[in-house]
Amino acid sequence: MTKKDLxxxxxxxxxxxxxxxxxxxxxxxxxRPRVHDPARRIWEGFLNWARSxxxxxxxxxxxxxxxEMRPLMTPRFTPNxxxxxxxxxxxxxxxxxxxxxxxxxxxxxGPGSYEQMQGPKYVVALxxxxxNGGMYWDSYNTINRLDKYLxxxxxxxxxxxxxxxxxxxxxxxKTLIREGRGEGQNLYAKHxxxxxxxxxxxxRDWDMPDYNW
Amino acid sequence: MGFEPxxxxxxxxxxxxIFNVGMLISGITRKIGARVGRRHGIRFYQxxxxxxxxxxxxxxxxxxxxxxLGPVFRLTGGIGVYLFIPVIYGSEYFSNFSFAGDMxxxxxxxxxxxxxxxxxxxEGGHPYSAIGIGRGLxxxxxxEIPLVIAFLGVAIQYQxxxxxxxxxxxxxxxxxxxxxxxxxxxxxxxxxxxGTMSRSPFDVVMAPQEIPIGPPTEFHSxxxxxxxxxxxxxxxxxxxxxxxxFFGGAANWGVLVLKVFIVYxxxxxxxxxxxxxxxxxxxxxxxxYALILGIIALFVTSLIIR
Numbered sequence: 001m002t003k004k005d006l007x008x009x010x011x012x013x014x015x016x017x018x019x020x021x022x023x024x025x026x027x028x029x030x031x032r033p034r035v036h037d038p039a040r041r042i043w044e045g046f047l048n049w050a051r052s053x054x055x056x057x058x059x060x061x062x063x064x065x066x067x068e069m070r071p072l073m074t075p076r077f078t079p080n081x082x083x084x085x086x087x088x089x090x091x092x093x094x095x096x097x098x099x100x101x102x103x104x105x106x107x108x109x110g111p112g113s114y115e116q117m118q119g120p121k122y123v124v125a126l127x128x129x130x131x132n133g134g135m136y137w138d139s140y141n142t143i144n145r146l147d148k149y150l151x152x153x154x155x156x157x158x159x160x161x162x163x164x165x166x167x168x169x170x171x172x173x174k175t176l177i178r179e180g181r182g183e184g185q186n187l188y189a190k191h192x193x194x195x196x197x198x199x200x201x202x203x204r205d206w207d208m209p210d211y212n213w
Numbered sequence: 214m215g216f217e218p219x220x221x222x223x224x225x226x227x228x229x230x231i232f233n234v235g236m237l238i239s240g241i242t243r244k245i246g247a248r249v250g251r252r253h254g255i256r257f258y259q260x261x262x263x264x265x266x267x268x269x270x271x272x273x274x275x276x277x278x279x280x281x282l283g284p285v286f287r288l289t290g291g292i293g294v295y296l297f298i299p300v301i302y303g304s305e306y307f308s309n310f311s312f313a314g315d316m317x318x319x320x321x322x323x324x325x326x327x328x329x330x331x332x333x334x335x336e337g338g339h340p341y342s343a344i345g346i347g348r349g350l351x352x353x354x355x356x357e358i359p360l361v362i363a364f365l366g367v368a369i370q371y372q373x374x375x376x377x378x379x380x381x382x383x384x385x386x387x388x389x390x391x392x393x394x395x396x397x398x399x400x401x402x403x404x405x406x407x408g409t410m411s412r413s414p415f416d417v418v419m420a421p422q423e424i425p426i427g428p429p430t431e432f433h434s435x436x437x438x439x440x441x442x443x444x445x446x447x448x449x450x451x452x453x454x455x456x457x458x459f460f461g462g463a464a465n466w467g468v469l470v471l472k473v474f475i476v477y478x479x480x481x482x483x484x485x486x487x488x489x490x491x492x493x494x495x496x497x498x499x500x501x502y503a504l505i506l507g508i509i510a511l512f513v514t515s516l517i518i519r
Contacts, residue, residue: 027338029274036271050265078253083262085255088425089341091433094266118270118434185271 003207028209033189036119044180051094051120052177053083055170058093060113065127065160072163082167083174090116095173096123096150111199112208114150119185122153122173126166131155148198151184223306224296228446231295231453234470235445236260242481249485264441270434276336283333284432284439290326291447294319298454301469302380302462313375316364319454323360323409326447327353330428337431345427348492349418355499356408356415362507363402366514367458370395376454380462390461395517397510399459403479404503406455408495410448412484417492452476 008022024030038044059069072079073086087093090113114121125146128134133144146152153176156169176182188195200206240257247254275281297315301307331350334342368374370391371382383389392399408415419427429440456463456472463469490498 033272047265047269050262050269054259054262054266056263075250075252080247080255081253083255083259085263089430091431092426092429092437094270118272118274120271 003205006207006209024209029211032211033115033185033192035186035189038180038183045178048177048180048182051182052174055084055095055122055174056087056093057084057095058087058090058113058117060096060110062110063127063129065129068126068160068163068166072166077163077167079167082170084170090114091118093117094121096121111150111195114188115211120177120182121185122177122182123150123184124154124156124169124173125152126156126161126169128157128159131157134159143202149195149202151187151195153182153184220310224309227300227307227309228292228295230466231300231449232442232445234473235449236264238449238474238477239445242477246481246485260441260445264438267434267438267441273434273436276338276431279332279336280431280436281333283330283336284436284443286329286333287326288439288443288446290322290324290329291443291450293322293325294454295446295450297322298450298457299377299380299462300453301466302377302384302457302464304464308377311375311377315376316368316374316379319376320361320364323451324353324357326443334428334431339431341425341430342428345418345420345430348420349428352415352418352492352495352499353409355496356405356503358405359401359499359503359507360405360409362504362511363398363405364458366395366398366401366507366511367391369511369514369518370398372518376457380457383461387461391459392461395510395514397506397513401503401507401510402455402459404499404506406451406476407480407483408499408503409451410480412480414484414487414490415495416484417489417495420489448477449473 006023008020010018011021012018039047059066061067061069071077079085090096094117096110096114096117114123123146125131129136129142129144130146130152133139133142136142137144143149154169154173156165158165161169173182196210237257240255240260243259244254244257296309297311297318299308299311327349331346334346367379371379373379373382379391383391387393411418429437432440452473453469455476456469460472460476463472
C-alpha cells in the first residue's frame with residue numbers, strides 16, 4: 001500500500017456502476033483504542049491464567065536477532081511444551097515478539113500489526129538493540145529504544161539471545177500475566193497520542209491510517 | 214409424532230457431550246501428530262484453554278453485519294448437522310430431532326456453513342480471505358458431488374432417506390454394515406469425507422504457509438472463538454453421520470466415541486501421509502476419480518437392490 005491508495009477516488013464496479021471510495025473511512029476503523037478495565041478479581045485471575053497458558057505469537061522479526069526464533073520453533077526447544085504457539089496473522093495473536101533492530105521501514109508496520117491484535121496483548125522485545133540500540137546505537141536507520149514506540153512487557157537481552165533465553169523470557173512474561181501486570185494494551189491506549197507522535201517522528205512519509213484496524 | 218419440549222434439553226446435553234468429544238479428539242490428534250514428528254506437542258486439553266482465552270479477549274473489531282454473521286452461520290451449519298441426526302441408535306434421549314427425511318436436510322446444512330463463512334470473510338476485505346474463500350467454495354463444491362452420490366447410494370440401498378431407518382437396517386453384527394454390504398459406496402463416501410475435513414491433502418483452503426489460514430484471516434477474539442467451537446462440533450457431527458450411514462451407528466456413547474475416533478483418524482492418517490493438493494488438482498481429482506467411482510458405485514448399488 002502506498003500513500004496514494006488512501007486518497008478518495010472514483011471506482012467503476014463490475015456492472016459499470018460508479019461509486020466513490022474513501023479508504024480511510026471504508027476500510028479502516030475510525031475509533032481510537034480505548035482502555036478496557038480488567039474483570040473482577042477471581043474471574044480475571046482465571047482469565048489471566050488462561051491467557052498465560054495460551055500465548056499465540058506473531059514472530060515479527062525485522063532484524064538479525066529474529067534468526068533465533070526459528071530454532072525455538074523446532075522440536076529441540078518445543079515451544080508447545082511452554083504453551084507457546086505461532087500464529088500467522090496478527091488478528092489472532094497476542095504477543096508480537098518484536099525482534100532486534102528495528103529499521104524504519106518494518107518499524108512502520110510494527111505498530112500496525114500491534115494495533116491489529118486484540119487485547120490483552122503483550123510485547124516481548126528480543127535482543128539488546130531493543131533496549132538501547134545495542135551495536136546499532138548510532139545507525140542512521142534504526143531506532144534505539146522500542147519502549148518509546150510500543151509498550152514492552154519483557155526485554156530479552158543478548159546479541160543475539162539464544163532460544164533458551166527466549167524461553168526464559170516467555171516464562172517471565174507468563175509470570176507477569178498471571179500477576180495481572182500485563183496491561184500493556186491499556187498503557188498504549190492511555191498514552192496513545194505520545195506513542196503515535198513518537199512513531200510518526202521516525203517514519204517521515206506516513207502512508208498509513210492513524211488507526212490500523 | 215408430536216413435539217416434546219424435553220427433547221430440546223436432551224439435544225443440548227448431547228451437543229455438550231459431542232462438543233467435548235470434539236475438543237478432546239482435536240487435542241489428542243495434535244498430540245499424536247506431534248509425537249509422530251518427535252515433538253513434545255501441546256497438552257491434550259490445550260484447545261479448551263485457547264477457547265477460553267479467545268472468548269476472554271477484551272476487544273474486538275467488526276467489519277460489518279456479515280462479518281458478525283459469518284461465524285454464526287458457520288456454527289449454525291455445524292450444530293444444524295448435529296441436531297438432525299440420531300446420535301445413539303435406539304436411545305430416545307440422544308435421537309436429537311431426526312425425522313423421516315433428515316438426510317436431505319443434513320446435506321444442506323453441510324454446505325450452509327461454508328456459504329455463511331464466505332459472506333462473512335468476504336466482508337473482512339482481506340485478500341487472503343478472498344483467496345481462501347475462492348479455493349474453499351471450489352473445493353467443497355467438488356467434494357460435495359461424491360458426497361451426494363454416496364448419500365444417494367445409501368438411500369437407494371436401504372430405500373429410505375431417514376438416518377434412523379438406515380442405522381436400524383445395519384443392526385445385527387458387523388456383516389450388516391454398509392461398509393461390508395456395499396464397500397464401493399463406502400469408499401466414495403470416505404473420499405468425500407476427506408474432502409470436507411479440511412485436512413491434507415485437501416487443506417489448501419486454510420493453507421497456513423501461503424495464505425495465513427485462509428478465510429478466517431481477519432477473524433479474532435470472540436469471532437475466532439465461535440469458529441473454534443464450530444471446529445469441535447462440525448467434524449464430529451459429520452463423523453457421527455458417517456458412522457451412522459456406513460459403519461452401523463452406535464448403541465452407546467463408548468462405541469460411538471470409539472467409532473468416531475477411528476473414522477476421524479482415517480482423515481488424519483491420510484493427511485499425514487499425503488502432501489497437499491493444489492485446488493485445481495483436488496477439483497480435477499474429485500471429478501476424475503471420485504465422481505466416476507461414485508457413478509459406478511451407484512450402478513452397482515442399483516443392481517444389487519434388484
